[in-house]
Amino acid sequence: MDWKTASSYYEARLTDALNVQRHALNLAMLPQAEVPARLKEVLLQEAEPTRRQLERLRKREFRIAVVGLEKAGKSTFINAWLECDLLPAKGGRCTFTTTQIYSVENESEQRLEVQARTDEEFLNLLKELEKVGANEDLNTIRANEITLQQVRREGNVTFSFTRLEDIREPLKKYVADEKYAHAVLEARLYTNKLAQAEGIVFYDVPGLDSGLATHVDEAQEMLSDCDAVILVQRFTSLRERELEIIKFTELGDKNVTVADKLFVFLSRIDSIGSAEALKTHIEEASQDWLRRANLPSDRIVYGSAGAYLILNGLAGEQTKLEIGEASNIQAQLKRLTGITDGETITKDGTGIPEIKDKIFNYINTERVSILKKRCEASINKIISNSEEIYITVSKKYPENPEEAKLFEENNRRVLFTEWWNQKWEIIKADLQKYYEHSVVNKPLESSSAKSFTQIDKFRERYLQIVEAEMKKLREETFKKKDTIFLANSNPEFDRMKANFAWRDSLYGDISKLLSSIAHQLALELKDEALKLVDYMTRLLWESNQVKIRLIENSEEYFLAKLENSLSVLFLRFARPVAEALIRGPVNSDTRNKIIKSLGVDIEIVDNYYSGEEAAFKVLKKYVKYGSDLLFNPDLRQQVLGVAGVATQIAGVATQIVVDVSKDLVSSQDSVAFEVENDINAFEEYLRYAIFGASGFESYCIQELKGLVDSFRDKEGTWTGVALNEWLQGNPILFAEIPDNLKSKESNLEVSERLRQLSIALKRSRSPEVL
Numbered sequence: 209m210d211w212k213t214a215s216s217y218y219e220a221r222l223t224d225a226l227n228v229q230r231h232a233l234n235l236a237m238l239p240q241a242e243v244p245a246r247l248k249e250v251l252l253q254e255a256e257p258t259r260r261q262l263e264r265l266r267k268r269e270f271r272i273a274v275v276g277l278e279k280a281g282k283s284t285f286i287n288a289w290l291e292c293d294l295l296p297a298k299g300g301r302c303t304f305t306t307t308q309i310y311s312v313e314n315e316s317e318q319r320l321e322v323q324a325r326t327d328e329e330f331l332n333l334l335k336e337l338e339k340v341g342a343n344e345d346l347n348t349i350r351a352n353e354i355t356l357q358q359v360r361r362e363g364n365v366t367f368s369f370t371r372l373e374d375i376r377e378p379l380k381k382y383v384a385d386e387k388y389a390h391a392v393l394e395a396r397l398y399t400n401k402l403a404q405a406e407g408i409v410f411y412d413v414p415g416l417d418s419g420l421a422t423h424v425d426e427a428q429e430m431l432s433d434c435d436a437v438i439l440v441q442r443f444t445s446l447r448e449r450e451l452e453i454i455k456f457t458e459l460g461d462k463n464v465t466v467a468d469k470l471f472v473f474l475s476r477i478d479s480i481g482s483a484e485a486l487k488t489h490i491e492e493a494s495q496d497w498l499r500r501a502n503l504p505s506d507r508i509v510y511g512s513a514g515a516y517l518i519l520n521g522l523a524g525e526q527t528k529l530e531i532g533e534a535s536n537i538q539a540q541l542k543r544l545t546g547i548t549d550g551e552t553i554t555k556d557g558t559g560i561p562e563i564k565d566k567i568f569n570y571i572n573t574e575r576v577s578i579l580k581k582r583c584e585a586s587i588n589k590i591i592s593n594s595e596e597i598y599i600t601v602s603k604k605y606p607e608n609p610e611e612a613k614l615f616e617e618n619n620r621r622v623l624f625t626e627w628w629n630q631k632w633e634i635i636k637a638d639l640q641k642y643y644e645h646s647v648v649n650k651p652l653e654s655s656s657a658k659s660f661t662q663i664d665k666f667r668e669r670y671l672q673i674v675e676a677e678m679k680k681l682r683e684e685t686f687k688k689k690d691t692i693f694l695a696n697s698n699p700e701f702d703r704m705k706a707n708f709a710w711r712d713s714l715y716g717d718i719s720k721l722l723s724s725i726a727h728q729l730a731l732e733l734k735d736e737a738l739k740l741v742d743y744m745t746r747l748l749w750e751s752n753q754v755k756i757r758l759i760e761n762s763e764e765y766f767l768a769k770l771e772n773s774l775s776v777l778f779l780r781f782a783r784p785v786a787e788a789l790i791r792g793p794v795n796s797d798t799r800n801k802i803i804k805s806l807g808v809d810i811e812i813v814d815n816y817y818s819g820e821e822a823a824f825k826v827l828k829k830y831v832k833y834g835s836d837l838l839f840n841p842d843l844r845q846q847v848l849g850v851a852g853v854a855t856q857i858a859g860v861a862t863q864i865v866v867d868v869s870k871d872l873v874s875s876q877d878s879v880a881f882e883v884e885n886d887i888n889a890f891e892e893y894l895r896y897a898i899f900g901a902s903g904f905e906s907y908c909i910q911e912l913k914g915l916v917d918s919f920r921d922k923e924g925t926w927t928g929v930a931l932n933e934w935l936q937g938n939p940i941l942f943a944e945i946p947d948n949l950k951s952k953e954s955n956l957e958v959s960e961r962l963r964q965l966s967i968a969l970k971r972s973r974s975p976e977v978l
Contacts (some may be wrong), residue, residue, distance in 0.1 A: 214576045215265045218583040222262040224972040225587045229255055231968045232594035235961040241601050250593045257461060258586045260433045268407040269310075270575060272567070273430045275413060275453055276440035281475040281513055284527070285440050286412055288513035288560045290401045292372040293524040295412065296384035306426055307383055310398045311408035320367040320375045321396040322382045324360050329393060345390070352387040359391035372399060376524075408571065424452070432460020435578070436570060437470045438563070444492045446500065454501055463585035466501040468578050471570075473563055474510040478531070478540050486510070486544045509566065511559015515541060519554045591972055598965050601958065607966055609959045616956055621931075624949055628930050631944075635747045636920060642743055647912050662736045666729075666908050670899055673728045677721050678891045685714050685887070693876055703875045707793040710883055715790045718890070722786070725894075726778045730771035733908055734763070737770075740912055744919050749940040753929045758918055770911070777902040781813055785893050788827060789886045793879075794834030803831050809901075813893065816900035822848045824892055835885035 209217070229251050236243035236251070264271060276282045283295035286309065295307065312318060325333065337345050349356060359382075369375045375397075382392045402408055411430050431437060431453060439453055457466050474493055480486045490510050497503040514531035517523040519538060523531065531537060541557035542548060555561045606615065647662045689710060696706035738759075745754040759766050788806060792798030810827050822844075823830050823837040829847060836843050838854035845851060899905075919926075933941050934949070942950050 219265040225590045228594045228968040229590045231965040232597050271409045271434040272436045273411045273434040274438045280440045280442045282440045285513040288516040296380045306394045307412040308396045309410040311402040312398045322365045323393045325393045348386045355387045356391040428456045431456040439472050463582045467503045472508045478512040509559045509563040516558035516560040605958045607963050613956050669732045674894045707879045718786045726775040734767050781898050781901045788831045813897045813901045817897040819896035
């Protein structure tokens with residue numbers, strides 16, 4: 209099989225293999241596929257060299273790297289190969305950038321392309337030079353800053369030519385002249401003098417020992433991406449940097465050995481002192497290479513590229529100065545090799561024709577087998593590991609995505625239901641614990657102190673509302689007092705009439721006060737209920753369905769229902785107390801009739817009174833005697849059996865107690881004092897009796913307990929809610945559930961990728977190995 213056929217064949221094979229590798233890695237990277245790490249590593253390692261080989265095949269390039277230390281004679285070797293003293297080869301570093309030489313068939317295709325560095329690439333070069341302390345290069349760059357900037361500004365340039373000699377000067381300028389070369393990234397020379405075969409490319413890279421990391425990196429990349437290597441070696445034993453050639457070649461192209469692709473040219477033998485020294489040099493170098501890389505001796509050629517240029521009349525002035533006169537070179541080679549014939553010494557003594565023959569023979573006979581060896585090894589590794597991945601995963605997952613989807617959905621629903629059943633028990637326990645601790649004030653097992661519960665907050669808020677509403681009531685009623693008193697002073701102040709008139713107005717305000725308190729209590733209870741609903745909502749991952757299902761219709765409807773219930777409870781006890789205390793003056797017929805009509809509800813109020821004042825422990829007694837039961841010591845002793853006067857009750861007008869006891873109070877003050885103390889008494893009952901008598905605490909607990917019971921009774925509803933939240937990907941829920949329940953498409957994705965890998969593997973098996 210010729211090279212062209214082999215290139216097309218393996219281009220197709222490698223394309224299929226990389227397609228398989230891509231699908232296998234896509235599958236292997238899914239955690240749930242549980243592919244062993246070693247299989248993934250092989251695919252990842254094999255991908256890059258396979259891609260590089262495929263790229264060379266697509267370009268139909270056969271790349272030969274010419275490498276070596278600085279001043280080993282790489283450029284001179286290439287000049288001898290091209291039979292033109294073209295590339296600069298002088299004392300010191302003569303190659304600043306990579307030169308690529310491409311083989312073309314026609315003279316019209318011959319050209320030199322120079323690629324300038326971008327500003328960013330140039331800055332990176334400066335940083336590297338500074339890092340390694342290359343002060344000489346940095347000084348050169350600073351001295352030629354304007355010229356280097358001009359090269360970068362001009363950008364890429366192309367020179368067409370017919371003869372290689374025609375582009376010697378521009379090539380020297382951009383590759384070797386330090387005034388310009390530092391601004392050049394690479395040079396590409398296209399010539400029909402390189403080789404008879406199409407697609408041959410030579411790479412001439414600056415020496416590995418230049419001190420610049422970029423040159424080492426270029427050499428490593430080139431050795432990883434070439435088909436053959438020519439090492440131009442000057443010394444007998446390998447230097448440290450030359451040993452890196454072996455390492456770079458092995459790391460970048462693991463499917464062939466160094467011996468498969470390496471040729472060694474022992475250069476500058478004309479500088480060796482004697483024939484014995486040359487013989488020793490060749491033997492030791494051959495043994496060294498055999499030991500280090502198992503390189504056969506027929507891959508090692510000795511000679512002198514400079515001598516070849518001199519003896520064939522191809523050398524330029526610089527080479528003549530470096531190498532010497534033709535007669536002296538010929539004589540030296542004759543002494544070293546023992547060859548006497550002039551033509552033979554030019555051919556066999558310089559080594560250039562021999563190395564060219566070996567390379568051309570390699571190109572014409574061996575490169576196809578090496579290509580086959582390299583590609584088959586890559587393909588086999590990729591395919592075998594991909595097949596193992598397929599077999600491993602297919603044991604757990606079906607290849608058909610629809611079957612996988614159905615299987616996975618059913619399995620995951622069962623697993624989620626099992627998880628939810630356990631979670632529901634936890635939710636009920638958490639809710640009960642919250643209710644007992646935060647609502648009904650039952651201490652937690654871990655806590656000895658009572659916490660401030662929702663019922664406590666509701667009672668405290670009730671007292672705050674009573675205080676605020678009574679304050680407003682007093683302000684309003686005492687604003688009306690003067691008007692009412694004046695209206696009932698024609699011509700003299702009518703104490704009884706004014707008293708009734710004021711109380712009538714006051715009773716209307718108290719009716720409004722009772723409605724306001726009931727409304728505010730309903731708001732408070734609604735807020736507490738919503739807090740409980742919020743907690744239950746959090747238990748179900750903030751689902752909006754919880755509130756919808758527990759608070760029927762709307763919050764407004766819920767509030768109206770609470771307000772209506774609280775008003776009924778509140779007014780049942782607050783209204784009779786208000787009528788008894790406010791409707792009529794003390795000792796009036798109206799008041800006496802009310803006393804007689806007071807029913808059993810008033811006794812309930814008495815039972816719930818929790819204040820300290822004895823005068824209020826029996827409402828009927830206070831209604832009968834009025835404020836005298838607070839401030840008349842004799843009456844208190846006679847009726848209540850207590851000594852002294854009242855001192856600590858809500859809102860007592862203590863300032864005028866002394867005046868009352870001395871009978872120096874006017875009629876108006878007397879009425880004001882009586883009404884004010886009845887108002888104070890009403891507040892006292894609101895504070896210390898009506899809350900308990902109305903059963904507000906029980907009602908509050910009942911409403912909140914009803915929400916808890918309703919929540920617990922709706923297990924079926926919450927099962928559906930939990931399933932919906934799970935299917936919709938609720939992030940709060942997903943933070944709780946096990947990993948195997950989190951991704952709805954995970955295992956379906958495995959099956960889909962498994963199917964794609966299966967298709968790719970079938971396609972890759974179709975071509976037969978040649």
